[in-house]
Amino acid sequence: GGGAARVNGSFFSGMLAIYRSDATVRDSQFRLAPGDDAVNIKNSRIDVRGNLFEKNNFDGFDSDFTTGEIIGNRFLENGNDGIDLSGSAVMIRDNYIDGSGDKGISVGEDSRPTIMNAVIVRSSIGIAVKDSSRPKIIHSVIVDNKIGIAAYRKKIIFQGASPQIANSIVWGNEKFLDVDDVSMVEISSSVVPADYPG
Numbered sequence: 001g002g003g004a005a006r007v008n009g010s011f012f013s014g015m016l017a018i019y020r021s022d023a024t025v026r027d028s029q030f031r032l033a034p035g036d037d038a039v040n041i042k043n044s045r046i047d048v049r050g051n052l053f054e055k056n057n058f059d060g061f062d063s064d065f066t067t068g069e070i071i072g073n074r075f076l077e078n079g080n081d082g083i084d085l086s087g088s089a090v091m092i093r094d095n096y097i098d099g100s101g102d103k104g105i106s107v108g109e110d111s112r113p114t115i116m117n118a119v120i121v122r123s124s125i126g127i128a129v130k131d132s133s134r135p136k137i138i139h140s141v142i143v144d145n146k147i148g149i150a151a152y153r154k155k156i157i158f159q160g161a162s163p164q165i166a167n168s169i170v171w172g173n174e175k176f177l178d179v180d181d182v183s184m185v186e187i188s189s190s191v192v193p194a195d196y197p198g
Contacts, residue, residue: 004035014040014062026050030060037062037084046090048073059084060100066090074098081106082123085113085133093117103128104145107135110158115140125150126173129183131158140168148173151183165190 002015012019014037016030024047030038031054038056039048046068053060053073058080061070065087075082075097082097086109093116097104104120107113110132118140120126126142128150129135142148148170151161160182169191170176176193179185187196 001032001034003033004037012040013037016040018042018044020044023047024049028052029054031055033057038078040064041066044068046070052076053078053082055079062086063088063090069093070095075100075104082120084108085111087111088113090114091116095119098122100124103150104142106130107133107161107163108154109133111135114138118142120145125178126170127163128152129161129163130154131161134162134164137163137165138167140165142168142170143172145173147175147178149176149185150178151185152178152180153182160184162186164188 004013015033016039019042022045027050029052033056037059040062042064046066048070051073054076056078060075060078060082062084070092072094077099079101081103082100084106089112097120100123103125104123105127107129113135115137120142121144123145125147126145153160162184165187167189
């Protein structure tokens with residue numbers, strides 16, 4: 001139930017906010033945060049593992065300009081994004097994301113994550129990739145979302161997005177892909193709807 005705060009003129013958007021300090025966050029629960037993020041970490045090396053992010057009003061976990069690992073967490077019914085990345089190069093592995101109001105995973109602002117063994121269900125968008133980001137999405141299951149994969153440019157200072165998807169299942173979503181004219185999605189060895197060209 002913690003929220004955001006302004007302290008000595010600085011705004012902290014998460015009920016747990018860690019800026020410019022390496023962080024290990026393990027085996028914890030973050031629930032019912034009314035602010036922008038349950039957890040927000042900036043400019044850090046991170047090890048976020050085995051946590052529960054549940055029913056937060058907006059983002060469960062927000063990671064800006066970080067490296068490290070996000071492994072084995074559960075993101076349940078968060079109002080906005082399960083995981084929100086900006087300018088980050090992290091390993092995202094073995095996470096379960098269910099019922100995100102916006103994106104299961106949002107990959108933005110020139111991020112370069114590897115997303116492996118993700119299960120993303122019943123969200124508005126399974127994975128959204130934007131603004132020069134180039135994630136590798138491997139061995140993941142993205143099913144029963146409104147949009148499976150979205151790739152687009154949101155901010156004009158960036159180029160389009162270019163996710164690479166391999167050995168994954170993207171199936172049973174209301175819309176398989178939503179890609180703008182400056183972005184490109186590369187898919188190989190995956191289970192996808194039959195009308196996907198190539």
